[in-house]
Structures are given as C-alpha cells and as structure tokens.
Amino acid sequence: xxxGLMLALTPSYLFWLTLGVMIGMVVGTLPGLTATMGTxxxxxxxxxxxxxxxxxxxxxxxxxxxxxxxxxxxxxxxxGTPAAMATAFDGHPxxxxxxxxxxxxxxxxxxxxxxxxxxxxxxxLAWPMIAVALKFGPSEFFWLxxxxxxxxxxxxxxxxVKGLAGGAIGLLISSVGISHGNxxxxxxxxxxxxxxxxxxxxxxxxxxxxxxxxAMVAELRKKEYIAEYKPKGGETFKTIKKVLxxxxxxxxxxxxxxxxxxxxxxxxxxxALVSYNEAVRWSKDKSQFGKGDLRGVTAxxxxxxxxxxxxxxxxxxxxxxGSSPAAVIAGALMLRGLNPGPELFQSDGTLVFSFGWxxxxxxxxxxxxxSLFAPLLVKIIRIPLRLLAPLIMxxxxxxxxxxxxNIFDVYFMLGLGIFVFLVRRLGFHPGPIGLGLILGPIIEPxxxxxxxISDATSVWNVFFTGTVNLILIALSVLSIAFVVWTRxxxxxxxxxxxxxxxxxxxxxxx
Amino acid sequence: xxxxxDFLTAVVLFVIGAIFLSDGGEDIKDWAFPLLATYxxxxxAVFFAAKFLFATMRGRVADLIEFDADHKLAAKDVFxxxxxxxxxxxxxxxxxxxxxxxxxxxVLSIYLTLEKTRQNMTSAILAPIxxxxxxxxxxxHVFYVPFPPGTIWPD
Numbered sequence: 001x002x003x004g005l006m007l008a009l010t011p012s013y014l015f016w017l018t019l020g021v022m023i024g025m026v027v028g029t030l031p032g033l034t035a036t037m038g039t040x041x042x043x044x045x046x047x048x049x050x051x052x053x054x055x056x057x058x059x060x061x062x063x064x065x066x067x068x069x070x071x072x073x074x075x076x077x078x079x080g081t082p083a084a085m086a087t088a089f090d091g092h093p094x095x096x097x098x099x100x101x102x103x104x105x106x107x108x109x110x111x112x113x114x115x116x117x118x119x120x121x122x123x124x125l126a127w128p129m130i131a132v133a134l135k136f137g138p139s140e141f142f143w144l145x146x147x148x149x150x151x152x153x154x155x156x157x158x159x160x161v162k163g164l165a166g167g168a169i170g171l172l173i174s175s176v177g178i179s180h181g182n183x184x185x186x187x188x189x190x191x192x193x194x195x196x197x198x199x200x201x202x203x204x205x206x207x208x209x210x211x212x213x214x215a216m217v218a219e220l221r222k223k224e225y226i227a228e229y230k231p232k233g234g235e236t237f238k239t240i241k242k243v244l245x246x247x248x249x250x251x252x253x254x255x256x257x258x259x260x261x262x263x264x265x266x267x268x269x270x271x272a273l274v275s276y277n278e279a280v281r282w283s284k285d286k287s288q289f290g291k292g293d294l295r296g297v298t299a300x301x302x303x304x305x306x307x308x309x310x311x312x313x314x315x316x317x318x319x320x321x322g323s324s325p326a327a328v329i330a331g332a333l334m335l336r337g338l339n340p341g342p343e344l345f346q347s348d349g350t351l352v353f354s355f356g357w358x359x360x361x362x363x364x365x366x367x368x369x370x371s372l373f374a375p376l377l378v379k380i381i382r383i384p385l386r387l388l389a390p391l392i393m394x395x396x397x398x399x400x401x402x403x404x405x406n407i408f409d410v411y412f413m414l415g416l417g418i419f420v421f422l423v424r425r426l427g428f429h430p431g432p433i434g435l436g437l438i439l440g441p442i443i444e445p446x447x448x449x450x451x452x453i454s455d456a457t458s459v460w461n462v463f464f465t466g467t468v469n470l471i472l473i474a475l476s477v478l479s480i481a482f483v484v485w486t487r488x489x490x491x492x493x494x495x496x497x498x499x500x501x502x503x504x505x506x507x508x509x510x
Numbered sequence: 511x512x513x514x515x516d517f518l519t520a521v522v523l524f525v526i527g528a529i530f531l532s533d534g535g536e537d538i539k540d541w542a543f544p545l546l547a548t549y550x551x552x553x554x555a556v557f558f559a560a561k562f563l564f565a566t567m568r569g570r571v572a573d574l575i576e577f578d579a580d581h582k583l584a585a586k587d588v589f590x591x592x593x594x595x596x597x598x599x600x601x602x603x604x605x606x607x608x609x610x611x612x613x614x615x616x617v618l619s620i621y622l623t624l625e626k627t628r629q630n631m632t633s634a635i636l637a638p639i640x641x642x643x644x645x646x647x648x649x650x651h652v653f654y655v656p657f658p659p660g661t662i663w664p665d
Contacts, residue, residue, distance in 0.1 A: 026648070030648070033653060037653070038653075041653060041654070161554050161557050161558070162519065162554070164550055164554060165523055165550065165551050165554035165555075167550075168547040168548070168550035168551045168554070169526060169547075169551060171543070171544075171547040172526070172530050172544055172547045172548060172551070175543060175544040175547070179539075179540040179541075180539075180540075181537055181539030181540040182537050182539065182540050184535055184537070184540045186533060186535075186540065186541075186544065187530060187533050187544070189533075214588050214591070214592075217584075217587050217588050217591045217622065218584040218585075218587065218588050219584070220584075220587060220622055220624070221580070221583055221584065221587070221624065222580075384633075385622075386619060386622035386623050386624070386630075386634065387619055387622075387633060387634065387637045387638075389591070389618070389622065390614070390615045390618035390619055390622070390638065391615065391637070391638075391641055393595060393614075393618075394611050394614070394615060394641070394642075394645070395645070397599070397611075398645065398649060398655075398657075401607075401655075401657065402649065402653075402655045405655070405656060407599075407602065407603060407658065410599060410602075411599065414595065414596075414599065418592065421588075423522060425515075426515040426518055426519050426522065427515055427519070428519075436547075440543075443543070444543045447542065447543055448539050448543075451538075451539050451542070452539070
C-alpha cells in the first residue's frame with residue numbers, strides 16, 4: 001500500500017490525474033456528456049502513459065464528473081448526470097435564495113469527502129464489503145429499488161398521491177421499449193424509435209431542464225435573472241463549517257454511497273437518492289428539505305461521490321465493474337494486458353493500491369479546483385434570463401442528442417418537458433417522475449429475473465426469504481410508515497397553528 | 511393560475527392510465543411491472559375524481575382557472591418560444607445542427623429581449639454566436655459528437 005502511495009504521489013502521476021480532473025469538470029458540467037463517455041474518449045490517450053498514470057487520469061475524470069454534475073443541477077436545475085438529480089432538489093432552491101456559492105462549495109466539499117470515504121473503503125475494506133455485496137441477487141436489487149422509491153415521500157410536496165402517481169408515470173415511461181422477459185415491444189404505439197427504449201439522460205433533461213427553461217420564459221417579464229448574487233468573502237470556510245456541523249449526515253451518506261457503489265448496476269444515482277431520503281428521515285428539522293437545505297446537497301453529493309471509488313471494488317476484487325465508467329477503466333486495463341480481478345492484486349498490487357490513492361488525491365484536487373472556480377461558476381445565474389433560457393435549450397438539445405446520436409431523443413425530451421411543465425401547474429413535482437425514470441431500469445429487470453427464478457421454487461422463497469431481503473422489506477415498510485406518520489404529525493401541527501391563529505384573531509376582535 | 515386542480519389532475523391521470531392500459535400481452539413477466547404502475551396512476555385518478563365530486567357536492571367552487579393579463583403574456587411568450595424550438599427541431603436535419611442552432615438562438619434572444627436598447631441587442635446577438643462557436647469546438651472537435659450536418663449542403 002505504501003508503494004502505491006509513493007507511486008501516486010510522483011509528479012507525472014499527479015499531472016495526469018489533475019488533467020483528468022479538469023476534463024471531468026467539463027464533462028460533468030455539460031448535460032449529455034457522461035463520465036462514461038468522458039472516460040471512453042480518454043482511453044486512447046492513456047496508451048502513451050504508464051498503466052498507473054493512465055488509470056489515475058481516468059479515475060480523476062470519473063471522480064470530478066461526479067462533482068461537477070452538481071453545478072448545472074444547482075445553478076439551472078438541470079442535473080449534469082442522473083447522479084446529481086437529488087442534488088438539484090435543494091441545490092437549486094439555494095441558488096434561488098442567493099446562496100449559489102454556498103451550494104457549489106458545499107457540493108464540492110461534500111464530493112471531496114465522499115471520494116475520500118469511498119477511496120478509503122477501496123483501500124481498506126474491499127474484501128469484507130464485497131462479501132456482503134455478493135449476497136445481492138435479483139430479488140435483493142428489486143427490494144433495494146423499492147426502498148429507493150420510498151424517497152417519493154420526501155419529494156411529493158403537498159400531495160403524496162400526486163407524488164406516487166408521478167413516480168408511477170416515470171416508471172411507465174421507463175418501461176417503453178423491448179421488455180426484459182420475452183423481448184416483447186411495449187408501448188411503442190407504432191413508433192419504431194420507441195422499440196429501443198427511451199434515453200434516460202434525454203428523459204431527465206426533459207423532466208428537469210425543459211420545464212425550467214419554459215418557467216424562465218414565463219417569468220421573464222417579472223424578473224431579469226435566476227437570482228441575485230453577491231459574492232461573499234470567506235464563504236468557503238463558512239460552508240465547510242456548516243457541512244461539518246452535521247457529522248452523522250456525513251458519515252451516514254458516506255456509508256450508504258460506498259455500500260451501494262459496490263453493487264454492480266445500482267451506482268451513483270441510487271446511492272444519492274437513498275442517501276437524500278435518509279438525510280430527510282433522520283433530520284430533526286425536515287421543514288427546509290426541498291427548499292434549500294445544505295444537508296440535502298451534501299447527503300446527495302457525498303453518496304454519489306463515495307459510490308465512484310466504491311464501484312472499483314468489485315472490479316479489482318472480482319473483475320466485475322460496479323458502474324459504466326468502471327467498465328471503461330476495466331477495458332483500459334485489459335487493453336494493456338492487465339486483467340482486473342483477484343490475480344491483479346497478486347501480480348500488480350502496487351498498481352491496484354496506487355489507483356486507490358489516486359482516487360483519494362483526485363478528491364482533494366477536485367475540492368481545490370471546485371472551490372477556486374465556484375465564485376466564477378455562480379456568475380452564470382447573473383446571465384439575463386432572456387439569454388440564458390435559449391442557451392439552456394440548445395444545451396438540452398445537445399445533451400439529449402449526444403448520448404445516442406438519435407434525433408428522436410430530442411423530440412422525446414421536448415415532449416416530456418412540455419408535459420412536465422404543464423403537470424407542474426397541477427401540483428406535480430418533477431422529482432418523482434425523474435425518480436421513476438431512474439429506478440425503472442433497475443427495478444424491472446430485477447423483478448423479471450426474480451420471477452424467472454421463482455418459477456423453479458416459489459415467489460415466497462425468492463422475494464420474502466433471506467436476510468438481505470427481509471432487511472430491505474423492513475426498511476421499506478418503516479420508511480413508508482415514517483412518511484405517513486410525519487405527514488400526519490405535520491398536518492395536525494398545521495391545523496393547531498391555524499386554530500390558535502383564528503382564536504387569537506377572534507380575541508382581538510372582541 | 512389554477513386554484514383547484516383536482517378535476518384536471520384526475521383527467522390527466524385517467525388519460526395516462528388509459529394510454530398505458532391500451533397495450534398488453536399474455537406473459538405476466540412482460541407486463542407485471544407496467545401494469546402495477548398503471549394501476550397506481552389509475553388509483554390516483556380515482557382519488558382526485560372522488561375528491562372533486564365531494565367538493566362539488568358540498569357546494570365548494572372547484573377548478574377555478576384564472577388567467578389575468580400577466581398570465582396571458584407569459585403564455586404567449588412560452589407559446590412563441592415553443593413554436594421557434596419546434597421549427598428549429600424540424601429544420602435541424604435539413605439545414606444542419608449548428609446553423610439552425612445559431613439562428614434559433616438569435617431569434618429567441620432577440621424576441622425575449624424586451625427592452626431593445628443598443629447594449630441589450632448587442633448582447634442578444636453576440637452571446638448566441640459566441641456560445642455556438644464554443645459549443646461547436648467542444649462537442650465536435652474535443653468530444654467528437656457527430657451532429658446532423660444537414661442534407662441540403664454539398665458533401
């Protein structure tokens with residue numbers, strides 16, 4: 001491990017790592033460019049470098065993209081990647097309140113902490129963690145997805161029924177295309193392009209960015225900018241202090257992110273959503289979540305960044321990548337004749353450990369660059385809406401198109417965006433719809449696989465037995481019960497407050 | 511804008527439920543998941559329809575949609591914005607992504623600039639051109655994303 005650290009600290013490694021981080025900053029910030037795309041594009045450039053420096057550069061890009069996707073999420077309510085969806089829930093309201101710098105610096109510090117946490121797990125706990133991860137089969141993934149769905153309780157706004165219906169609409173949209181069972185075309189309505197399914201990124205841009213742009217246009221005559229912004233000195237340290245004031249939130253988010261990160265297929269978006277949900281559930285004062293609570297931003301960012309290094313754990317221990325960028329990094333290693341898996345630990349342990357240290361250093365570099373550029377980035381909100389709205393629209397089109405080079409994705413994005421813009425007027429929150437879009441591709445394949453397994457035994461045996469299943473079911477039930485209980489409590493409190501105010505008014509009149 | 515939205519919500523949810531119920535098959539493995547989600551949507555629709563009916567029976571004013579002059583102006587801006595975006599999307603394949611993007615940005619920036627002072631107009635013209643040049647360089651020459659080149663131009 002020590003040799004790995006020394007290798008990671010050599011100037012050439014640090015240079016390539018920093019370059020990877022800088023490219024990651026651009027990749028994450030631009031909607032439509034994902035960490036996977038960025039790492040894949042960078043692979044050919046790593047051939048000229050030593051293997052360790054090459055994968056350090058790719059790792060740096062991956063880690064930084066997991067932070068920089070929070071920048072558009074906070075500033076213009078458009079997650080740079082699906083992993084930043086939960087960041088937008090509180091990040092954008094913070095920006096609207098003129099706390100943009102706090103949101104960006106908070107996300108940056110949280111990302112750095114999450115990366116350090118995930119990288120520490122990679123370096124120290126890889127083998128014990130993978131033993132637990134191996135217990136996850138299709139039914140466990142199904143219940144994990146259901147557990148993540150309970151976040152709707154925190155996002156639903158005033159009406160939980162609208163939240164549930166919104167989540168179901170998201171799940172339905174995600175089920176368009178070829179089914180996971182007998183490969184039947186579903187909900188294509190005679191449109192051949194729908195057979196390939198809908199693009200998740202185009203869908204998320206449609207759910208978040210397009211309604212935001214249309215809302216900007218609708219408000220153009222009332223306000224000139226997204227929000228007022230006055231740069232404040234010492235904001236970085238103040239924000240770090242605020243983040244550190246919730247140590248339980250930090251540790252919990254790190255644990256959730258690291259654990260979900262090692263589950264192949266789950267990845268950063270689920271980690272961020274589950275972590276956000278837990279931050280809301282365990283907080284004493286829940287009233288500010290969704291309205292600009294820094295703890296919401298940090299919970300999401302710590303978890304999605306902790307998931308990035310953790311996704312490398314199954315890669316180096318089992319040879320199974322935990323995420324798409326991890327799969328690209330696996331490919332980069334294989335192209336150099338290095339087979340990821342247990343034998344890599346034995347044949348080139350220094351490389352494996354130097355990668356872990358590089359990820360850790362990438363977290364620090366991300367924080368330094370992110371805090372330096374934060375005041376500059378926040379100035380985006382000072383761009384007049386008359387210019388910003390069309391610019392975001394073009395970026396949204398680019399983002400939707402770039403993923404699959406398919407013009408149909410652009411039409412789908414616009415159609416979904418108009419739909420969400422209209423239903424927002426009916427009191428639907430875009431969060432549950434986006435949540436359904438993200439969780440559908442995780443829940444449904446797991447459900448179908450588990451159903452196939454249950455053909456050989458029974459539904460009960462597959463879904464309702466096994467320690468992990470029972471824990472996840474219990475957590476889901478508790479989560480739902482908790483939502484019902486807190487909503488009821490809030491309703492009673494609001495009713496009592498209104499009654500007290502009315503009686504006070506009556507007393508005054510008398 | 512919309513004070514009581516229960517009726518409209520119920521209609522929207524019923525329509526979505528009906529659309530997704532219109533497709534189906536025999537093997538439960540292919541359809542269990544979307545069916546469950548559709549039932550959730552339909553239960554929501556029934557809930558809001560019942561809520562609306564109760565409100566109507568109790569004599570409460572339901573679904574009062576109010577449009578004042580400001581709302582009309584906002585709706586007009588959004589409508590024109592969407593029309594321009596739709597024209598842009600339909601011309602993108604023929605004329606090419608980057609030329610249509612520049613034109614769309616210019617048209618919208620100029621339209622949305624309400625106070626057409628010299629300074630505002632300069633920014634409304636320069637910002638789209640500069641943005642498109644930067645985006646073109648990043649996406650085409652750094653990340654090699656192939657955008658529709660347009661069919662009317664010679665190879």
